[in-house]
Amino acid sequence: MAKQITSQQKDYAQWYQDVVREAKLADHSPVRGCMVIRPNGYALWENMQQSLDQMFKDTGHSNAYFPLFIPKSYLSKEAEHVEGFAKECAVVTHSRLINTEDGKVDVDPESELEEQLIVRPTSETIIWDTYRNWIQSYRDLPLLLNQWANVVRWEMRTRLFLRTMEFLWQEGHTAHATKEEAIEETERMLGVYQTFAEEYMAMPVIPGLKTEAERFAGAVETYCIEALMQDNRALQAGTSHFLGQNFAKAFDVRFQDKDGEEKFVWATSWGVSTRLIGGLIMTHSDDNGLVLPPKLAPVQAAIVPIWKNDDEKAEVLSYAGNLKSALKEQGVRCILDDRDQYKPGWKFAQHEVEGVPLRLAVGPRDVKNGNVEIARRHDRTKDIVEVDDIGQKVLKELETIQSELYQTAKKRMEDNTRHVESYDEFKKVITEDGGFVYAHWDGTTETELKIKEDTKATIRCIPFDYDKSEPGQCMVTGQPSRGKVIFARAY
RNA sequence: CGGGGCGUAGCGCAGUCCGGUAGCGCAUCUGCUUUGGGAGCAGGGGGUCGCUGGUUCAAAUCCAGUCGCCCCGACCA
Numbered sequence: 001m002a003k004q005i006t007s008q009q010k011d012y013a014q015w016y017q018d019v020v021r022e023a024k025l026a027d028h029s030p031v032r033g034c035m036v037i038r039p040n041g042y043a044l045w046e047n048m049q050q051s052l053d054q055m056f057k058d059t060g061h062s063n064a065y066f067p068l069f070i071p072k073s074y075l076s077k078e079a080e081h082v083e084g085f086a087k088e089c090a091v092v093t094h095s096r097l098i099n100t101e102d103g104k105v106d107v108d109p110e111s112e113l114e115e116q117l118i119v120r121p122t123s124e125t126i127i128w129d130t131y132r133n134w135i136q137s138y139r140d141l142p143l144l145l146n147q148w149a150n151v152v153r154w155e156m157r158t159r160l161f162l163r164t165m166e167f168l169w170q171e172g173h174t175a176h177a178t179k180e181e182a183i184e185e186t187e188r189m190l191g192v193y194q195t196f197a198e199e200y201m202a203m204p205v206i207p208g209l210k211t212e213a214e215r216f217a218g219a220v221e222t223y224c225i226e227a228l229m230q231d232n233r234a235l236q237a238g239t240s241h242f243l244g245q246n247f248a249k250a251f252d253v254r255f256q257d258k259d260g261e262e263k264f265v266w267a268t269s270w271g272v273s274t275r276l277i278g279g280l281i282m283t284h285s286d287d288n289g290l291v292l293p294p295k296l297a298p299v300q301a302a303i304v305p306i307w308k309n310d311d312e313k314a315e316v317l318s319y320a321g322n323l324k325s326a327l328k329e330q331g332v333r334c335i336l337d338d339r340d341q342y343k344p345g346w347k348f349a350q351h352e353v354e355g356v357p358l359r360l361a362v363g364p365r366d367v368k369n370g371n372v373e374i375a376r377r378h379d380r381t382k383d384i385v386e387v388d389d390i391g392q393k394v395l396k397e398l399e400t401i402q403s404e405l406y407q408t409a410k411k412r413m414e415d416n417t418r419h420v421e422s423y424d425e426f427k428k429v430i431t432e433d434g435g436f437v438y439a440h441w442d443g444t445t446e447t448e449l450k451i452k453e454d455t456k457a458t459i460r461c462i463p464f465d466y467d468k469s470e471p472g473q474c475m476v477t478g479q480p481s482r483g484k485v486i487f488a489r490a491y
Numbered sequence: 492c493g494g495g496g497c498g499u500a501g502c503g504c505a506g507u508c509c510g511g512u513a514g515c516g517c518a519u520c521u522g523c524u525u526u527g528g529g530a531g532c533a534g535g536g537g538g539u540c541g542c543u544g545g546u547u548c549a550a551a552u553c554c555a556g557u558c559g560c561c562c563c564g565a566c567c568a
Binding site for chain 2 (some may be wrong): 013014017028030032084087088122151153155156157162163167169216235236237238239271272273275304306307308309312313342343344345346347348349350352361362363364365366373491
């Protein structure tokens, strides 16, 4: 039925691209590595934004906006930070174009900038430079800001939503008087991300700590949530960083504490991006196209009327109109697809490939019998139900779907999480099964890199229950290990 | 940056080997019939064949450049 979608089994990467295209989420732009987010994709992002934004507000944060351009010199102020991002920065060097004789345009060599500008790959530097001016006293703390923005990272290899050169995200940047408070904030926001991933995206995640090799450039600790995609590769879905006093020192952000002493502030930053859309696709969708969780679906229910002649059309549309009102009354995001130029079958297929969770079909038969046909996208089941109390019934269906999507995804993650004891076993499992693999590791970057080189697997995180797990010996070196960490091949 | 693939109508492609009026499917427009899982028939519109140069009576096709995009790897959210 699906038009142009390669099966997951045949070629998962191609399937992913096909779904993005057929569900009209995004197009490739004329510029390599950039994407045009189409209305369907952007509506999804808006719903994500809305939910997250509310959660940020509920935890005391305010939104602000910092500039796209960052003076080049700022990047050099925090040594590790610059090292992490230097290789992927877009640089603005000129400010003008001129017309050339052959009717084209060229950069005006005379417009060269005195100080070149970096297009932000992230905003720590410009924000901390600003915070210096805003923070003098402990009374100015904590400073809890977030911004919704685009950032640019000059990537070698891109994939729509998962890694593009420009992407949309939010970045929270907070300043605190004490280390403890900053760590608490880092953990709190990771919790927000976990809640969002699980309750809204219906995407189970494992929260944990990044190893030194995977840590954000400039952070003391990076916390993350890791999800497992249908092809058994891991996806870092969100990160929250405890920045210590690194940026405070680099940008000289001090405050006078209650005890009268001048101290550097403690910092955090945290972000999720349009990458989440990629994660959403690879968590729930199938060979028929996109599957969306009701809480984030731009359209939760599509009503498709069916008629043969004008008389039927009139009565079916009237019936369907009442149906729509009943759903709207319950706050269901629904559309009545009364387009005349498409046949019902075409509409069924379109809403299916675009991931609309519920389809309500009504024809003359239903009008006569007081029924509605309800079709669920995620498991492709259909039922005829009585139209009485349809609003409540639909709400209930949406709740069930949301929960079933989560349960299915969670079971898949659990079924693909394995424990190994030896390196041979590890290599076999990583290669043949993929998924999350718990194994003992001696805690050194050297061993981690060797494993990566041997198997392409990286440590996705040191899970939070690490200290509770059994000590053992590193599967590679035999050195003592405090507990098992989670490996996977990742996006 | 390596390996592979592709640039021909809005989209997907054939045509290129072997040079000879630029085609097919979908989409689009008009009309009629249709409508419970991507409708049928008839008629129409739409193209600097990525770009530059060369060979030739003649180039989408051959030759030499060049630009771009996609996929797979190395780096990364």
